[in-house]
Amino acid sequence: MSISELHRRIKACRICVEEPIGNPLPHEPRPVAVLSRKARLMIIGQAPGTRVHASGKPFSDPSGDRLRDWMGIGEDIFYDSDKLSIAPMGFCFPGLDAKGGDLPPRKECSTYWQPQILEAMPQIELILLIGTYAQKFYMKDNAAKTMTDTVKNWRSVYNESTNPKLLPLPHPSWRNSGWLKRNLWFDAEVLPELRKEVARLL
Helix, strand or coil: CCHHHHHHHHHCCCHHHHCCCCCCCCCCCCCCCECCCCCCEEEECCCCCHHHHHHCCCCCCHHHHHHHHHHCCCHHHHCCCCCEEECCCCCCCCCECCCCCECCCCHHHHHHHHHHHHHHCCCCCEEEEECHHHHHHHHHHHCCCCHHHHHHCHHHHHHHCCCCEEEEECCCCHHHHHHHHHCHHHHHHHHHHHHHHHHHHC
């Protein structure tokens, strides 16, 4: 299947409404993804938030600002589909829970689409796995019990993975600001290597 055809099918997807696992999506689907035949780097995060749902542009929020800072790149490169692909675990904003936080990404979305995306983009050399959902989906039993332990083990994850390489990261949400302050090793150890890999691939 061509990238353009896959992207067209994703944009038209209504699986979370018509064939949901559990309750259907509580609003009209608006899938957000950036696919590419040329990009060697892919970001797989959680799911769009309210701002991205409104804009239709991935990581067009403070989380995106922090992620781009982590990667050492600006919006011009980040949104160049020849350089970077973005395919979250859930393509649509999943809605809010009772406390006002985002619900988990839709399971039917990741199960159906992620294998097709990898098959359609064999040129991808590195996937940034942002957050627990992406890490558990792609790393399976190799993911640690906590996101912290998984990210701490990033070097082994990277070295032991092949075609493509995997690099686990925390979510760049403001909700994780406390985590970043408690885990200064992330800034000192992981970010320099992340920026080096990003520069190599872009």
